Amino acid sequence: MSCGNHHETPCVEVLARVYTYIDGELATADCASIQHHLEECGPCLREFGIEEEVKVLVKRSCTDPAPAALRSKVLTRIQQIQVTMVETER
Known part of the structure; x- marks a missing residue:
């Protein structure tokens, strides 16, 4: 997506970083850059609004905790991936 105008970002x-931005997980400088872009770019601002609404709806709708077995499987898989990544980097 592009509005056709040149932007610094x-x-x-x-758009690739919109969820990270919504979650407040970006560095201050990156947040400022994205905020500036959203202030100038209507199409991205609309997409940001849609993504923000989806996030709110999911949060509101998904209040049941994950079953313990699922949580355990996910955490085990994350650990396996981390080990694989470390071994690959060596």
Whole structure:
């Protein structure tokens, strides 16, 4: 998506990081850059609004905790991936 205007931060980069931005997980400088882009770019601002609404709906709708067995499987898999990544980097 692009509004056709040149921005310091390209639309594709903003949209790829929108959930990280919504979650407040970006560095201050990155947040400021994305906020500035959203202030200037209508299409990205609309997409951001849609993604923000989806996040709110999911949070409101998904209040049941995950079963313990599922949680255990997910955590085990994350650990396996981390070990594989460390071994690959060596």
